[in-house]
Amino acid sequence: MERAVWRILADVPDPEIPVLSVVELGIIRHVRIAEGRVTVGVSPTYTGCPATEVIARSIEARLQAEGYENSKVEPVLSPPWTSDWLTESARIKLEEYGIAPPAHAVSNPKHLFREPKVACPRCSSMQTAKVSEFASTPCKALYRCSSCLEPFEYFKCI
Amino acid sequence: MSASPAIVTHSASAELRFRYATYLGDTSLILAQRLGEWVGHAPALEEDLALANIALDLLGQARYLLSYAGEIEGKGRSEDDLAFLRDPSDFSNLALVEQPNVDFGHTIVRQFLLDAWQLELFEKLQASSEPRFAELAAKALKETRYHYRFSAGWVVRLGDGTEESHNRVQAGLDALWRFTSEMFAPGAADEEAAAAGLGPDPASLRAAWLANVEQVLQTATLKRPADVPFRWFGKRHQHTDHLSHLLAEMQFMQRTYPGAQW
Structure with a gap:
């Protein structure tokens, strides 16, 4: 049931x-x-x-x-939600939808102080740059691709 | 200094838990309102979005804490009743967060000083003898790390930027520094909360906070202002005049149309 x-x-x-x-x-x-x-x-x-x-x-x-x-x-607040709990199918769907999935697992909080390498969800280029830590929803940041020049959103690691 | 939560055998009174929850909740709520005033006015769209997103996280913390406060008070007051129908003298937020917005540099400094404090606070609050505080702390800590990365990053960019940006952040720092001593001073709900195992001793947060802040200020080529003996005590309900003006705007709808719903 x-x-x-x-x-x-x-x-x-x-x-x-x-x-x-x-x-x-x-x-x-x-x-x-x-x-x-x-x-x-x-x-x-x-x-x-x-x-x-x-x-x-x-x-x-x-x-x-x-x-x-x-x-x-x-x-349910505890344990707190983490982007690690996105399923594998979610990562694929996000990418197809034009949102870059979280770049890595967040088990170590030090990840926050390193810039992740984010692939452009449109052209897969790694030549991307962060435009803003924050975007249209709390769970995303704003990036731009230097290869295809398109802006895109990145699902934050938290 | 403070007892380890594992050996705390008595539970803190409901009255103390109410005061501690409103102290933390009011601090988040009032800063959320101040940040909200930037919407549509920030120097760039990205920063507009950032300040609104941080405000949203702070509002989430406030909702959780004020709902809990209303619950343990047991008089049927909701989070909205506590936010919109209390008088300025009933609020116990830190005076730092009620200081009005001046320019982006000033706002970033205010955010940075508070974020650095919340980092230490939430880290230790995870060991609270009250599970409701502990679980909020674990959740909010993740968000605070993100806020801190943003605000500390901007302090460095502006401080170590142009002469104009440097002067503005330094002016913000000079104006706001005197409001930081309250975070670590004894004499309010947080000191009693520490004795009851509910939260960290406020004074115990200072060393790590200061080390962190000084390191960022140094990178930003900013000068740490001197400490002054005079202290505001927002957490003891002694507010600057700015809080009443903020509340007049924030509470207008509920005061004018009691019980109005969206």
Whole structure:
């Protein structure tokens, strides 16, 4: 029964990067079923991410539509979400969508003080430069490719 | 100095946890509001986005902490009630964060001084005897490292930049330095929180903060201002006049149309 819920969640898109499902984004922490009521644990990517509430509502609405009454989303802060939890399929989809996936794992916090080498998602050139640490959503930074001259977003390692 | 959380056997009173949560939450909230004032006004679109993104992270911390404060207070006050319906004298944010925006150099210095403090604070707050503080600290620390990289990077670029940019950051530093001593001074919720194992002793954060700040200032060719004996104590509810003006704008809608919803 829990597996059925996971399959439904695998079809709920992230509102800001709709090519990814909430499962691929790595924010679903657990699915529990007690007395016929589903509880889904969701980790915010960033504490202030404005999509958090939209995600909770879309998960509840989707489960409702699939016949799960009164399902509930509960926030899970610990352990904190990390970009390491993106699935392999998410990395491929991000790249196809034009967003460079995180360059490396973040197990060591020192990574923040080294500039990652980011490949352009359009032409695969490594001749890219950071334009800004921050971009259109909390989870991305802004880059530019020096080969094809296109700007692109980079999914931050955090 | 402070007891290891592992051997703390008594739990801190709800009243103290409320005061500690509002102290940390108010500090994040007021700085988020100040940064929000830059939206549409920053020197470049990228910096506009950066300041708004940092504000969003700080607002997320504030929401979490003020929701928790309302919960343990047990009077049915929500995060919104605490943010929008308290008077200036009820806020216990650091006076540093309520200082008005002057120019981008001044804003970057304010952000850098605060980021460097939050780095030390959240690192140690992860060992809080209260799991709600510990888990927020672990989450916020990751975001703070990113903010710090941004603000420290700009302090160096502007300080070691043109004569104009150097002078502006130095002026910001000279104006704001006197508000930093409050971060480490005893005599408020944080000192009691340290005694109860809830959070770090404020004085224990100073050495690492100062070493970090001095190193960046040196790289930026900036001069560390002298410490002055006079102290503001925003965390003891003694605010500069700027807080009431900030709150007048931030709270206008809820005060004028009580209970209004989006």
